[in-house]
Amino acid sequence: MTIIKENKEKVDRCYQRAEGKAAHYLSVLQEQIGSKSYASTLLDDLIKWKSRHLPTRTLVPFLRRGVKPPDSSDGMRYLAWLARVGKWDDYLERSVSYMYLRDLGQDLSDARTRTKIQRSVIEMKRQVDPSAETSNGTTAGEMLSPASLYRWAQREGVEEAVIWVMGRLKGARTHLPPEMDAEEAERKLIKIIFGVVMHVIDEMEGGMGSAERSRRLGEAIKLGYYYGLTYPYIDDLLDSGALNAEEQEQYTRMIRLTIRTGIVPELGEWTGRHQEMVRFIHAELREAYEFIRNYQNQDTQDVFFEQSYIFFESQDADRCKTLSYAHYSNEELYLPIILKSASSRLIVRSVISAPRDEDFDQRVFYYGLYNQLADDFADMAADLEAEAVTPYTYYLKYRHKRPDLLNPFELYWAVISHLIHYVYRSEPQTREIILARAINGLKRYQRRVGAERFQEVMAIFSLGNPELEALIQLLVRRAVDVDFYDKWLRDQLLATMRESRQEKEQFVQLIQNARSHINGLLPISDAEASSIADGRLLMDTANYSLQGSGKRLRPILAWVMGVEVYGLDPLALSPLFRALEYMHTASLIFDDLPSQDNSASRRGRPTLHQVHNSAVAELTGIFLIQKAVEEQASLKGFDPESVLALLQYLSRKAGEICMGQAMDLNAKGKRLTVEELDRICFYKTGIAFEACLVAPAILARVPEDEMAVLRKVAYHTGIAFQIKDDLLDGEGDPHLLGKPTGKDIENDSSTYVTVLGPDAASKAMWEHYCLAMEALMELPRPPVFLKHLLNYIINREN
Numbered sequence: 001m002t003i004i005k006e007n008k009e010k011v012d013r014c015y016q017r018a019e020g021k022a023a024h025y026l027s028v029l030q031e032q033i034g035s036k037s038y039a040s041t042l043l044d045d046l047i048k049w050k051s052r053h054l055p056t057r058t059l060v061p062f063l064r065r066g067v068k069p070p071d072s073s074d075g076m077r078y079l080a081w082l083a084r085v086g087k088w089d090d091y092l093e094r095s096v097s098y099m100y101l102r103d104l105g106q107d108l109s110d111a112r113t114r115t116k117i118q119r120s121v122i123e124m125k126r127q128v129d130p131s132a133e134t135s136n137g138t139t140a141g142e143m144l145s146p147a148s149l150y151r152w153a154q155r156e157g158v159e160e161a162v163i164w165v166m167g168r169l170k171g172a173r174t175h176l177p178p179e180m181d182a183e184e185a186e187r188k189l190i191k192i193i194f195g196v197v198m199h200v201i202d203e204m205e206g207g208m209g210s211a212e213r214s215r216r217l218g219e220a221i222k223l224g225y226y227y228g229l230t231y232p233y234i235d236d237l238l239d240s241g242a243l244n245a246e247e248q249e250q251y252t253r254m255i256r257l258t259i260r261t262g263i264v265p266e267l268g269e270w271t272g273r274h275q276e277m278v279r280f281i282h283a284e285l286r287e288a289y290e291f292i293r294n295y296q297n298q299d300t301q302d303v304f305f306e307q308s309y310i311f312f313e314s315q316d317a318d319r320c321k322t323l324s325y326a327h328y329s330n331e332e333l334y335l336p337i338i339l340k341s342a343s344s345r346l347i348v349r350s351v352i353s354a355p356r357d358e359d360f361d362q363r364v365f366y367y368g369l370y371n372q373l374a375d376d377f378a379d380m381a382a383d384l385e386a387e388a389v390t391p392y393t394y395y396l397k398y399r400h401k402r403p404d405l406l407n408p409f410e411l412y413w414a415v416i417s418h419l420i421h422y423v424y425r426s427e428p429q430t431r432e433i434i435l436a437r438a439i440n441g442l443k444r445y446q447r448r449v450g451a452e453r454f455q456e457v458m459a460i461f462s463l464g465n466p467e468l469e470a471l472i473q474l475l476v477r478r479a480v481d482v483d484f485y486d487k488w489l490r491d492q493l494l495a496t497m498r499e500s501r502q503e504k505e506q507f508v509q510l511i512q513n514a515r516s517h518i519n520g521l522l523p524i525s526d527a528e529a530s531s532i533a534d535g536r537l538l539m540d541t542a543n544y545s546l547q548g549s550g551k552r553l554r555p556i557l558a559w560v561m562g563v564e565v566y567g568l569d570p571l572a573l574s575p576l577f578r579a580l581e582y583m584h585t586a587s588l589i590f591d592d593l594p595s596q597d598n599s600a601s602r603r604g605r606p607t608l609h610q611v612h613n614s615a616v617a618e619l620t621g622i623f624l625i626q627k628a629v630e631e632q633a634s635l636k637g638f639d640p641e642s643v644l645a646l647l648q649y650l651s652r653k654a655g656e657i658c659m660g661q662a663m664d665l666n667a668k669g670k671r672l673t674v675e676e677l678d679r680i681c682f683y684k685t686g687i688a689f690e691a692c693l694v695a696p697a698i699l700a701r702v703p704e705d706e707m708a709v710l711r712k713v714a715y716h717t718g719i720a721f722q723i724k725d726d727l728l729d730g731e732g733d734p735h736l737l738g739k740p741t742g743k744d745i746e747n748d749s750s751t752y753v754t755v756l757g758p759d760a761a762s763k764a765m766w767e768h769y770c771l772a773m774e775a776l777m778e779l780p781r782p783p784v785f786l787k788h789l790l791n792y793i794i795n796r797e798n
Contacts (some may be wrong), residue, residue, distance in 0.1 A: 008260050011309040015339075018310050022338040023331065028412050030330070030406065036633035038417040039465045045420060046471050053479040070484040073491045087481065088130065095485035096120045098433050100793045103195050103373065105200050105345065105364040109427040116202065124485075127152075130796050144489075144496050147773040148789070157214030161221040165193065168225055170795060175280045175398030176232060177242035178201065183497045184665070185232040190493070192231065193224030199352050220352065223295060226288035227351045230308075233281045235315055247272035252316070254282075259309045262301065264289050295354045307343040314339035321389035326398055327762050329578065330406050333391055334369075337376075341368030366423045368417075370434075373412040374441050377514040380457075396460065409461035413438075413468075440455050440482040465765035507788040514559045515552045517570070518577050522546045524627065534555070539619040540628070545585050545608050550798075554580045554692045560785045572637040573696070576646075577580035580692060583654055586624040587661070587688075589617050596665060638699050646698045653691045660684035664749070672750040674764070678719060685725075686718025709778045713786065717773035721793050726751040727758065728797070769794050 032038040069085075070078045082088045096117050100106040106113045144168060153162035169186060176182050200220035204213065234255055237243070243251060250272070258264045264286040270278050314336035321328065341744060342365040376383065376390040384393045391408035399405060404624065416434055424430040446454040454476075463469050523546065524539050555577035562568040562576070592599040592607040593614055599607050609617040630648060635643045660683025667680060693710040730753050752761040772790055775783045 011260055011306055015304040015310050015313055015734070018339055018343070019335060021365070022335045022342075025338060025369075026331065027419060029411060032414050032418065033406065033410055036465070037465065038414040041421060041467050042413055043471065044470050045417070045435060046468075046475065050471070050475060050479070052432070052438070053439075053475070053481055054211045054567070055478070057739065062590050072488060073495075075492060075495075076130060078488070080126070083130045085179055086193050089125075091483065092121045092124055092485065093117065094433060094436060094481075096124065097196065097429060097484060098437060098484055100202075101430065101433055102367065103198055103345075104348075105360045105367070105393065106202075107359065107363065107424070107427075108433070109425075128267065140797040144493055145773070147770045150770055153365065156217055157210060158218045158221060159766065160759055161218035163766060165221050165225050166575050172284070172551070173208070173230065175277055177237070177240065177274065177277060179240040179242040180232065180236055183501065185236060187490070187497065188231050188236075188462060188492055189228040191490075192228035193221060196220050196224030196227060196348060196352060197655065200347055203352065203354055219295065223292065226291050227347070229284055229288050232313070233285055237281070238316075238319060240650050244272060245275065247274065247278075251278070255312065258285070258289060259305055259312055262289070262293055262305050268748050270584060275713070292351060293667065296350070299356070300350045300353040303356070304347060306687070307347045311340050311343040314343070318389065323387045323393060323397060326401065329540065330404070333394060334406070334411075337372050337391070337405065338369050339458070341372040342366075344368070363423060366419060368491050370412070370415045372418060373408060373415065374438070376444055377409065377412065380440065384465060392461075396619075401600040407461055407463070410463050411566065413463065431546055436482040437484065439472075439479050440484060440487070442472070442476045443479070444487070446476060465678055480488060503784050504788055507785060507792075509691055510560070510564075510785065511556055514556045515636045518555045518559070518581065519576050521578050523583055527746075534567055538620055538623045541608055541612060541616055542582075542585075542624050544605075544611065545589055545624070546581070547605075552581060554584050554688060557689070557692035557789070558696050560783060564785060565781060565783050566702070567698035568696060568700060569637065572635070573699075575634045576695060576699070577633040579628040579650065582624040582628040582631065583613050583650070583657075586621040587657060589621040589624070590620065593617060596661070628654075635699070639701065642699050642701060646695055649698060650691060650695060653687050656687050660687065667750055670750060672755060674752075674755060677752060677755060679751065681719050681722040685722045686715050689718045689721070690714035706779065709775055712775040713777075716775065717793065719789060720765050720772060723752045723761055723768070724794055724796065726753045727765070729753070730758065765794060 026565060027793060049565075068115055070081050072078050079088070082091050097108060100113060100120075101108060106116075108114070108117075149166075150159065152447055153159045156633065163644060169189060172189065173182050173186050176185055177583060197217065197220045200216055200223075204216065238248065238252065247270075250270070254265060255266070257400070264282065267279065269280045272278070292304065296304060317332075317336040319338070321332075345364040345368055346361060349357070376392050380390070380392045382394060383390050387393075391406070391411070395405055395408055399407075413516070416438055420426060420431045420434060442454075445457075449457070459471065523543050558576055558580055559570065560575070561571045562573045589608055590596060592602055593609055608620060609615075629647070629651070632643070632647050634645070660680055661678045667676070672680075690711050692713050695709055697707050731753070755761075756764060769790055773787065776786055778791075
């Protein structure tokens, strides 16, 4: 108890010092507003700034009237336009300079900072070539895809860290309550990870070896994730309303004790309704704080927990406010904002154990309010609807009753003037960047709410200086070259996440519809039973094997390619769907036999040889293969040559799959190479995927070069699928899998996991995933379904 009391007193003193500094900052800004001194200097700044940003009316634009540049949110097309008109370099320099100013807290007048910025611009130009990307048809979504991220990880030697963080992001996303916006939480987490990585890169010395660079980047990714968890799992959760009053109080006590002691306490008995969620979050936070604490030295550990305490307490002070209360003072409204906006940035450097830098601390302390006021302005409507207390919502509600309230929009411009002249000493590049960002924010707001509402808002938050207001309005209407890459990236990430969610919902719906349709096609009817007395036996055993929790992945693949991609009639394709599932089920029956894998369960049920015997199981497999041939021969409505070609193709592939199983059996007890595994896997699994992609293409009579691409996609998809199966055999949940785990070790089988180990096997899986994705882009019409199928394959749990 003595240690806890000492820690409490220590962090309380720290909070009081920070609060005193914030109060002094606010009083300085109030004085500048009262005297209107900020307005005259800001007017001079904007007049100088506009000379670079107001387009001149020349003959060339006149001749091009009607030809407008693409909107800045228009994906890669906008970046390609910047490159085409010669604005790409300036755009990148402006964007990188802003990141160094805001995220890294650097002084742009420093020669070392300027060198770092130029180096970063060169690297970004190497990574992002909009003209080349556009010519290849790459979209912003593809640029932000898991495959692109993994390719970056390979270049930097941080594959394991990236695989780890993608898995953890998935887990975090699935454990958020419905009251929280999962996409926004994930975006925020990704942003924080990126920010921590940026800080680590900035701290790296020149001449560092590649191994050391990879090690530090890998640590940064994990640190970013663990620190980032505090936002969705602490601040956002407490803000969401998901917890009732009792849960909120219990959870707040736990977090406050964590920050004061540096250790997440035992959860104890959780009396609320979110037991499973809270236990998961508690375990995640415990792991996170332990990782961060072990990474830091004592000095930076103290700073981390002190600043975390300031952030939490200031956030909690804001959280407790209600919009119905009319008597909050300016200090109560603004001091928590100053504190939380400054501490959130100061925490990052302590997370990575960067040495103390008083100049950095000063710049970040004063800069945070500018950023927070800009964000609150942008979110004003949503905050008002949620009845959240921010300077803007409070001013909107009480401005007529409370003439003492500071106008937050005027305070915003006073902060800008203070930053330019008192914090950054009138440095020209800093002035250029800060003003460009401010005008950009207003442009984006006007575009979102419309010109009419924008004018209404400007009237409400009038600065009381017509000349200054008129100039700001002019710049919002006409200023150019004020866009930033981080905003473009944010827009594209959100758009990609929304699009991906919609596509995934369609993917799931398509699978459900196709599976339901296919399940109805599969049972072998009584009418097909033999006239022989025991003729029903094989029909019953075949139907038993076809039932259960089968994924029906192979006929679903054929459905998508045939119906969705090539526009074939699903009814006419029904015999093909049956044939593919009959062949697959027959292969599973043989796989499960005591002479092969000796599995006791399949698809959540006892295997066929367990219910009957091996002889009946073998005959059932042969029966299903023959039924598959019969189904193929019954295809109607297609060119006879195509049907014959399909029969020949699938017969050949069935034989090759048997060869693959024979290779697998022959390999038992032997130490295989990766190349040998790839070959066996292709014959066992890849060929089945190939058949599902190519069979509909044969019936649709697509060109051979397109079939060659489909075979390449299938090859890598099959291997990725098999590696995931091998990983699940070692770490999966038998209940989710519908079959026992550990069979590979029990059968002394060489698998990707036993040959490579789990980490290297995961890397191999991601490599084949990337190769399959890249091959997919070679198709004239890359099916969105296949992209989500690949994502499902590497993320599945069964």
